[in-house]
Amino acid sequence: MTHIMMSWTSQGLIHALGWALVHFLWQGAAMAALAALAMALCHRSSSRYVVGVGALTLMLLSPALTFFFGLQQRSSVADTRAPVPHAVTEWLVGGGSTAAIATTKSSAPFSSDKFLWVVEVWLLGVGLLSLRSAGGFVLLARRRRYQSSSMDSHLLEICRALQDQLGVRRVIRYCECLWLQAPAVVGWFRPVIFLPATALTGLTEAQLRSVIAHELAHIRRFDPFVNLFQVFVETLLFYHPAVWWLNKKIRAEREHCCDEVAVAACGNAAEYARALTLMEEWRSAPILAAAANGGTLKERILRILGLKSLGAETRGINLTGSILCLAGALAAGNALVVMTHPALAHAERSHSETFRATVAPPSLAFAAPEPMPYQQSTPTPSVAPKPSAAHPENARPQGEDHARTTGSYIDEMKSVGLNDLTVDQLVALKVQDVTPEYVRALQQEGLHPDVEKLIGMRVQGVTPEYIHGWRAAGFNPEENQIIALKVQGVDEAYYRGLVDAGIRPDIEHLIGLKVQGVTPEYVRALRAAGLTVDADNVIALKVQDVTPEYMKAMHELGIDPRAEDAIALRVQDVSPEYVRAIRSLGLTPSTQQLIAMRVQDVTPEYIKALQSAGFKFSINELISAKVQDVTPEFIQEAVKHGFKDLTLQKLIELRRRGILDQKADL
Numbered sequence: 001m002t003h004i005m006m007s008w009t010s011q012g013l014i015h016a017l018g019w020a021l022v023h024f025l026w027q028g029a030a031m032a033a034l035a036a037l038a039m040a041l042c043h044r045s046s047s048r049y050v051v052g053v054g055a056l057t058l059m060l061l062s063p064a065l066t067f068f069f070g071l072q073q074r075s076s077v078a079d080t081r082a083p084v085p086h087a088v089t090e091w092l093v094g095g096g097s098t099a100a101i102a103t104t105k106s107s108a109p110f111s112s113d114k115f116l117w118v119v120e121v122w123l124l125g126v127g128l129l130s131l132r133s134a135g136g137f138v139l140l141a142r143r144r145r146y147q148s149s150s151m152d153s154h155l156l157e158i159c160r161a162l163q164d165q166l167g168v169r170r171v172i173r174y175c176e177c178l179w180l181q182a183p184a185v186v187g188w189f190r191p192v193i194f195l196p197a198t199a200l201t202g203l204t205e206a207q208l209r210s211v212i213a214h215e216l217a218h219i220r221r222f223d224p225f226v227n228l229f230q231v232f233v234e235t236l237l238f239y240h241p242a243v244w245w246l247n248k249k250i251r252a253e254r255e256h257c258c259d260e261v262a263v264a265a266c267g268n269a270a271e272y273a274r275a276l277t278l279m280e281e282w283r284s285a286p287i288l289a290a291a292a293n294g295g296t297l298k299e300r301i302l303r304i305l306g307l308k309s310l311g312a313e314t315r316g317i318n319l320t321g322s323i324l325c326l327a328g329a330l331a332a333g334n335a336l337v338v339m340t341h342p343a344l345a346h347a348e349r350s351h352s353e354t355f356r357a358t359v360a361p362p363s364l365a366f367a368a369p370e371p372m373p374y375q376q377s378t379p380t381p382s383v384a385p386k387p388s389a390a391h392p393e394n395a396r397p398q399g400e401d402h403a404r405t406t407g408s409y410i411d412e413m414k415s416v417g418l419n420d421l422t423v424d425q426l427v428a429l430k431v432q433d434v435t436p437e438y439v440r441a442l443q444q445e446g447l448h449p450d451v452e453k454l455i456g457m458r459v460q461g462v463t464p465e466y467i468h469g470w471r472a473a474g475f476n477p478e479e480n481q482i483i484a485l486k487v488q489g490v491d492e493a494y495y496r497g498l499v500d501a502g503i504r505p506d507i508e509h510l511i512g513l514k515v516q517g518v519t520p521e522y523v524r525a526l527r528a529a530g531l532t533v534d535a536d537n538v539i540a541l542k543v544q545d546v547t548p549e550y551m552k553a554m555h556e557l558g559i560d561p562r563a564e565d566a567i568a569l570r571v572q573d574v575s576p577e578y579v580r581a582i583r584s585l586g587l588t589p590s591t592q593q594l595i596a597m598r599v600q601d602v603t604p605e606y607i608k609a610l611q612s613a614g615f616k617f618s619i620n621e622l623i624s625a626k627v628q629d630v631t632p633e634f635i636q637e638a639v640k641h642g643f644k645d646l647t648l649q650k651l652i653e654l655r656r657r658g659i660l661d662q663k664a665d666l
Contacts, residue, residue: 176194177194183215185215217257263304415436438464473496498518553576621648
């Protein structure tokens with residue numbers, strides 16, 4: 001008997017654990033849907049971060065509670081089953097039959113073997129991911145100890161000053177390393193901020209300050225501990241996609257929160273965005289570390305620069321998807337719970353006919369979700385109970401009021417040409433308040449958008465009046481263009497302002513101009529500075545930060561470039577200071593020569609060195625000398641060999657032929 005009870009206990013643990021893992025499929029989906037719904041309603045990254053971490057905690061607790069609940073239920077069933085020990089006793093003494101027991105086992109929806117297989121696969125996955133995480137921890141610890149070095153005093157002072165500014169009182173080490181390409185935080189109780197050599201040499205001081213502030217924000221918010229918790233949950237619940245999705249959202253919102261701290265601390269959002277763009281090219285950071293270039297780069301840069309991101313524009317669609325996912329998860333959970341308890345009863349019941357008829361206790365079944373608005377308008381004869389004399393309340397209502405209740409929204413949408421709509425489409429249209437009147441008004445303006453575009457236009461607040469305004473201005477925009485115009489906040493007043501400033505953009509240029517922040521005032525200022533601009537080149541001028549002040553300074557120096565030359569000058573960083581320095585050495589290069597000199601890195605110091613060697617040269621010869629790497633040191637070497645009457649052209653030829661190159665010893 002002791003052996004039988006021990007076997008039953010082991011089987012009970014496997015059943016309880018197996019059901020907990022299976023139930024988490026719908027529980028995790030429901031929690032992810034609730035988290036997505038709550039995040040869509042939150043306007044701050046910090047609020048969405050708290051919601052995500054809270055939902056992840058509930059995901060971890062859910063299978064544990066389900067497991068203990070299952071054990072308790074099986075224990076209560078075992079305490080009340082009298083016929084089973086009697087049947088087992090009969091079988092042991094030979095008076096009974098094994099048929100009943102075999103029937104009982106085969107009647108369970110999930111046999112012990114299947115549960116054992118589920119648990120074994122889960123344990124295997126947990127073991128493999130645990131080894132992966134442990135290996136990552138060991139590798140980080142080793143690199144932290146042996147593959148890093150101290151920073152110089154100047155950078156250390158910057159780090160300490162930022163730490164004091166952010167109010168971080170913990171003891172933090174700052175190290176330089178070669179095994180990372182972006183700054184990162186490693187460690188929990190004794191954190192270390194690693195600054196890679198690529199960042200120290202490739203970022204300006206302002207950019208470096210912003211990314212260090214980002215890492216300090218991670219430490220101040222205790223993000224490494226939360227990240228460790230995320231890795232733990234991913235390891236235990238690895239089989240559910242909702243866990244990985246939620247962890248990805250948490251990590252993205254965490255980066256947004258730290259970005260806000262970095263911008264607030266350093267005050268230069270544009271420089272910080274440039275730093276992120278550079279570090280994306282160097283991107284390489286382990287998942288166990290909190291790096292400054294984590295998260296989605298495009299989304300982060302849009303948020304830093306105060307532009308609308310795709311996530312913000314699809315908020316309504318995200319809400320709809322969350323509601324549908326939640327409804328589906330609850331429906332699946334209801335079906336699974338109803339199935340679970342009969343399975344438990346069948347697995348533990350005796351030969352008693354009364355016990356065989358037992359079903360799951362009503363208190364354990366989930367209530368079916370409330371029908372969505374579109375369901376109320378569709379008759380469901382396959383579900384509704386048939387009217388009977390014994391239950392007249394089940395009879396279907398009659399009359400015009402019922403006809404209006406069952407088909408109004410669907411029929412009206414059909415009347416405007418939207419036929420054969422799916423359940424998802426109906427819900428999304430209804431949630432976004434897409435009415436038949438709204439569709440008719442759009443059709444009167446000559447538009448016939450499909451369901452997706454209708455939802456997008458409604459989400460963005462596109463009104464028939466807005467479309468009419470563009471038609472009155474002489475445009476005939478398509479649905480996608482209208483949505484893009486509205487997303488970027490382009491209205492008729494903005495267009496009229498650009499026309500008054502002297503340019504007439506089309507729809508695509510309008511969107512590009514607005515995205516780049518080109519205002520009518522900017523266009524007027526460029527024209528006042530002497531530039532002839534149009535819709536094409538004004539965008540490039542704005543992107544390259546060609547300001548009216550820059551153009552005025554160049555005009556004062558006698559340089560009157562075209563728009564294309566102004567862009568090239570700005571791209572090559574030909575500043576008024578550079579032009580003055582070159583002219584102070586007796587040279588007067590043209591616009592194209594200035595660009596070529598800057599491309600070849602011809603500096604005033606280089607020119608001075610050649611002049612001190614006694615050479616006279618033209619600007620084109622100077623550029624050729626730089627291209628051929630004719631340095632002052634090379635000139636001195638040629639003089640030492642006794643060459644006389646050297647010209648710049650002869651020096652270039654000596655360098656090209658390698659005549660003065662040192663030969664390696666054999």
